[in-house]
Amino acid sequence: MGGSSHGFKWFGEGFDGFPKILPDDCVQYTLYMIDAHLSHFEVRAQLREMQAAAAALCKDLLKDFIWQRDEFHLELKQHDGLSFLHGRTNFGDSIEDEWLIVYLLRELSKQFPQSWIRIVDSDGEFLLVEAADALPKWLNPEVAANRVWMSNGRLLIIPKERQKDNTHAGGLTIDDALTFIQKRRIDLLHIPAIEAEAYYRIRKYPAQIHDSLHQSLITIPRKVAYILHEKAAYISPAVEAFYLRDPIALRPLQSSGPSKLLFPPEDFVTVSTRFTKVGFAQLKGQDFQTPRAWTTSIGKVPRILNQTGYRMGMKVTCGFEMLMSDPQNVDKKPMREINLLLEDLSAGEENLPSDRDILTWESRVDDESWLDVNFEEFEKVLSGKSDHTLSDKSAGFGDKTAEENLKRMVSMFEKFRDEDDDEVQDAEYLDDMDNDNDSDSHESTSSAEGEDEDNEKELGFDEERFTSMMREMMGLPATETPDSPLNGDSVPMSSTESDSGDEAKEIRKVMHEMEAELHAAGALSLAPLQPGNNSSE
Incomplete structure (x- = not known):
């Protein structure tokens, strides 16, 4: 059994390790500085300058932004004498985080025209997937690897070339791609239709950055309010701990009394808290039975129970409790930082905020109508029968961006289906033509015998093909x-x-x-x- 098309070698062929596969919900990006006039040290200096520019760009655009899981970051690396910037971000359930990174990289490429950027996820060249409707037939997944590059804001493609033996080249290695860019940059393809489709999801940036956040009033213990005020981004790991909870994670809340909890249900305050929209929806949409540790405190806070933000605040607080009590999180950066804050409180080096302090904090409540979905309208959109415009306020979608993306996806699918139907009809027409041309040679065959032959073709067993498949499975010709x-x-x-x-x-x-x-x-x-x-x- 030979090596696979993914470059995997079996033990008899010089096994060199299992192939590296990018995990799900991850986007990976690599930035090269390609300029023949720059020395190795000058390239590294340019990369460090780009790294600093990326940090400045994030500081400017993402001041109040919260990432769903991992944040965008760049590290200077070197491999086989070649220096480059590299990063990987796990975006979890927030696909908008992935597209935000595409936007940041495109803006960065405009600042450094000599930079060349690759960005892929677990689907491979996902920018081509987004632009599938505009791709030429030769640009299929088998040959697309390492052909798609971002430079000076443009999307450029390395063409597929004909070899000396009159065959076409397949996929490229990263070294082949970099050599092509270095020596034959003028031959790169810039196809506006592909670029427009690939960049479609970032057309509303940077305004879209803040549209992916949601602010709401919740009632939480003062200690939790202090932590979130120190760094709003701590809300994401707490929400994830709550959303991905299991019976083991719930044990501290079910078996411990309030006095043994890190964040006991006491000393409540109501504060305006910033979430990602995905995180807020994950909290809002989940049923959660009041844990035993909180049930014993109900008599102490009867007024709080009537507040709309109490249930959300309980979920957030329980998320922090589960996050901090899980030993698997010990080495994670947010947990280490939160532990330092709690140690400062215990040592008396910091004080919890007073009610007067909290009154000076920003207080904003966003409309939650974006959560509303009319499922009848949703079904109409999926079937392509929706007749209202995106500006129609009576429509069943609160989030117009989500509706627009859904309509575009359905439209692309319908176009693909129509093209597929046309191909089937063309094939049927050609078959009919062949049948007409061959009709004279089959006049002596009865209609009953013809039907029997058709049934045998549909239901019969192809013994020759079966034997061939078995031989291939056994490693034989x-x-x-x-x-x-x-x-x-x-x-x-x-x-x-x-x-x-x-x-x-x-x-x-x-x-x-x-x-x-x-x-x-x-x-x-x-x-x-x-x-x-x-x-x-």
Whole structure:
């Protein structure tokens, strides 16, 4: 069995480790500085300058932004003497975080025209996936690897070339791609239609950055309010801990009394808290039974229970409790920072905010109508029958961006389906033409016999194809060659071939046994089995 198309080698072929596969919900980006006039040290200096520019860009655009899971970051790395910037971000359930990174990288490429940027996720060249409707036929997943680059704000593609043997090149290695850019930059393809489709999701940035956040009033213990005021981004790991909870994570809340909790349900305050929209929806949409540790405190806070933000505040607080009590999170950066804040409080180096302090904090409540979805309208959009415009306030979607993206996806699918139907119709038309041309040669065949032949083609078993597939599964050639030992036992073998000949005989024996069993079971018979006719008879 040979190596796969992904470059994986089996143990007999010089196994060099399992292939690296990007995890789900991750986006990976690599930035190169390609300029033949720059020395190695000058390239590293340019990369450090780009790294600083990226940090400044994030500081300017993402001042109050909260990432769903990991944040955008760049590290200076070196491999085989080549320096580059590299980063990987796990965006979790927030696909908008991935598109924000695409926007940041495009803006960064405009600042550094000599930079060349690759960005991929677990789907591979996902920018091409987004632009699938505009791609030429040759640009398929088998050849797309390392061909898509971002430079000076543009999306550029390395063309597929014809080899000397009149065949076309397949996928490129990263070294091949960098060499092409270095020596043949003028031959790169810039196709506006592909670029427009690939960049469609970032057309509303940077305004879209703040549209992906939601602010709401929640009632939480003063200690939690202090932590979130120190850094609003701590809300994301707490929400994730709550959303991905399991019975083990809930143990501290079910078995411990309030006094043993890190964030006991006491000393409540109502504060304006910033969430990602995805995180807020995850909290809002989940049913959560009041844990035992909180049930015992109900009598102490009767006024709080009537406030709309109490349930959300309980979920947030329980999320922090689960986050901090899980030993798997010990080495995570947010947990280390929160522990430092709690240690400062315990040592008296910091004080919890007073009610007067909290009154000076920003207080804003965003409209929650973006959560509203009319499922009848949703079904209409999916079926392509929705007739209202995006500006129609009576429509069933609160989030117009989500509706627009859904309509675009449905439209692209319908176009693909229509094109597929056209191809099927063309194929049927050609088949009909062939049938008309061949009708004279089949006049002597009765209609009943023709129907039988059609049924056999549909229901019959292709024994030859089955044998071919079995041979391929066993690592043998798909078809038997004249000198193959499987053609008969009389083929002479040299002493050096005796082992392989014995193995071939054994394989042939196994195949005959399998075929006999399949015949006995009726799997290779064109006639349907009669009642009571089974393999045991």
